[in-house]
Amino acid sequence: MSIIQVKNLKKSFGDLEVLKDINVVIEEQEVLCVIGPSGSGKSTFLRCLNRLEDITDGQVIVDGNDITSKKTNINKVRENVGMVFQQFNLFPHKSVLENVLLAPMKVSKKNKEEAKAKALALLDKVGLKEKAESYPGELSGGQKQRVAIARALAMDPKIMLFDEPTSALDPEMVGDVLEVMKQLALEGMTMVVVTHEMGFAREVGDRVIFMDGGYIVEENEPNALFGNPQEERTQAFLSKVL
Amino acid sequence: MERFQEVFTNAFPYLMDGLQMTIYIFLIAIVLGFIIGLIVALLRLSPIKILNWIAIWFINAIRGTPFIVQLFFIYFGLNSLAWISFDNVTAGIVTVAINAGAYFAEIIRAGIQSIDKGQTEAARSLGLTSSQTMRHVILPQAFRRMLPTFTNQSIISLKDTSLLSIIGVADLVQRGQVQTAATYAAFEIWFIVGVIYFILIYLLTLLSDFLERRFVLR
Ligand SMILES: Nc1ncnc2c1ncn2[C@@H]1O[C@H](COP(=O)(O)OP(=O)(O)OP(=O)(O)O)[C@@H](O)[C@H]1O
Ligand SMILES: [Mg+2]
Numbered sequence: 001m002s003i004i005q006v007k008n009l010k011k012s013f014g015d016l017e018v019l020k021d022i023n024v025v026i027e028e029q030e031v032l033c034v035i036g037p038s039g040s041g042k043s044t045f046l047r048c049l050n051r052l053e054d055i056t057d058g059q060v061i062v063d064g065n066d067i068t069s070k071k072t073n074i075n076k077v078r079e080n081v082g083m084v085f086q087q088f089n090l091f092p093h094k095s096v097l098e099n100v101l102l103a104p105m106k107v108s109k110k111n112k113e114e115a116k117a118k119a120l121a122l123l124d125k126v127g128l129k130e131k132a133e134s135y136p137g138e139l140s141g142g143q144k145q146r147v148a149i150a151r152a153l154a155m156d157p158k159i160m161l162f163d164e165p166t167s168a169l170d171p172e173m174v175g176d177v178l179e180v181m182k183q184l185a186l187e188g189m190t191m192v193v194v195t196h197e198m199g200f201a202r203e204v205g206d207r208v209i210f211m212d213g214g215y216i217v218e219e220n221e222p223n224a225l226f227g228n229p230q231e232e233r234t235q236a237f238l239s240k241v242l
Numbered sequence: 243m244e245r246f247q248e249v250f251t252n253a254f255p256y257l258m259d260g261l262q263m264t265i266y267i268f269l270i271a272i273v274l275g276f277i278i279g280l281i282v283a284l285l286r287l288s289p290i291k292i293l294n295w296i297a298i299w300f301i302n303a304i305r306g307t308p309f310i311v312q313l314f315f316i317y318f319g320l321n322s323l324a325w326i327s328f329d330n331v332t333a334g335i336v337t338v339a340i341n342a343g344a345y346f347a348e349i350i351r352a353g354i355q356s357i358d359k360g361q362t363e364a365a366r367s368l369g370l371t372s373s374q375t376m377r378h379v380i381l382p383q384a385f386r387r388m389l390p391t392f393t394n395q396s397i398i399s400l401k402d403t404s405l406l407s408i409i410g411v412a413d414l415v416q417r418g419q420v421q422t423a424a425t426y427a428a429f430e431i432w433f434i435v436g437v438i439y440f441i442l443i444y445l446l447t448l449l450s451d452f453l454e455r456r457f458v459l460r
Contacts (some may be wrong), residue, residue, distance in 0.1 A: 148322075
């Protein structure tokens with residue numbers, strides 16, 4: 001069974017209908033990239049996948065759990081769904097290591113030694129082991145984002161959600177973060193990535209969806225979507241960004 | 243100058259007893275007040291309407307009435323009921339605590355709301371519950387930000403304790419009154435009392451500055 005199933009998803013903020021009828025199925029180990037103009041609902045769609053936004057209508061099934069149902073323990077589902085934000089959202093009062101340790105210790109109740117060994121291994125993986133004792137305020141944007149990725153990975157998620165993870169970074173920092181994400185993809189992580197990095201979508205994505213006005217306008221594998229877009233709106237968007 | 247020295251040596255030990263009472267009341271009341279403030283702030287922010295409403299009315303009632311009326315209401319008013327009875331020190335502590343609690347509640351609420359909502363989202367996305375998020379992510383940051391306003395309110399509460407002398411609590415002011423009556427040295431006594439309060443409040447400010455530097459937001 002597919003790891004994420006979205007059926008007739010609708011989301012409104014008050015009178016404003018932001019997601020109009022979203023249907024998408026995501027397979028295990030797939031890397032799905034989401035592109036589209038500003039305000040098209042990309043972030044809202046992503047945030048519905050771990051219910052950071054209340055879902056107005058439709059059904060979202062994540063790893064076998066219907067997260068639209070009030071009976072589902074959403075905290076349990078979130079343990080398996082990591083999220084990385086544009087603005088990093090590291091905890092500024094905690095050291096890098098403590099940022100990574102918080103969820104394993106408080107949510108999974110792991111013992112400190114075990115959790116710490118794992119956290120250091122993850123920091124090593126994102127190239128920041130030597131920053132373990134630093135505080136977020138002492139890091140560059142690219143380093144912050146890599147810590148945020150390590151923090152999400154510490155819960156051993158099955159799915160990782162990325163919301164424009166490189167948009168707040170200086171250009172020279174973007175590469176390091178994309179490299180870490182590419183590595184994750186190669187290891188078989190299921191990933192949903194909202195991005196403006198068309199190069200990344202093309203190279204790493206298994207499939208790309210183009211959103212506009214609260215709908216999925218077009219979806220295809222990257223080469224087809226970028227090379228031969230079928231819809232007028234996709235063509236117009238791509239001609240502006242490529 | 244000689245007279246001052248004489249008054250000082252005679253009155254000082256008594257004033258120190260009063261100071262002890264003032265500090266004792268202040269410390270207990272401020273800790274209780276903080277707990278009350280935290281609870282009321284969380285009620286104030288809770289999504290449950292009725293809890294919200296209770297918190298808002300508690301805060302309004304305290305902010306909208308003079309401290310002295312609150313004190314009289316608790317000491318004379320509540321004490322006059324058949325089923326309740328407490329001494330003046332207890333009444334004093336309770337009044338200062340409740341009064342400080344209402345102001346702390348607003349300070350804590352503002353502190354919590356000043357924390358970026360991305361912090362909550364990051365914590366919740368990791369699987370933390372809302373109370374774990376509050377405890378480990380929001381409150382530690384909010385408390386640091388609140389420290390200066392928190393100190394201000396503590397200083398106000400410390401000054402409020404001086405009003406407890408009116409219901410006969412043997413605090414610094416009440417000792418000052420007794421000593422003035424005994425020595426007729428009003429000028430010297432009230433000068434000394436003033437200096438003692440000043441030092442006490444100065445120490446509080448130093449402590450706050452120290453904590454602020456110690457927990458500087460990174
Ligand atoms: N909490 C909210 N309350 C009200 N409106 C919102 C809220 N969040 C998003 N919106 C609106 O929903 C629409 C879609 O927003 P969303 O953030 O999903 O777009 P996006 O595709 O991610 O855009 P961007 O590329 O700029 O990040 C926008 O019109 C936005 O103003
Ligand atoms: Mg967005």
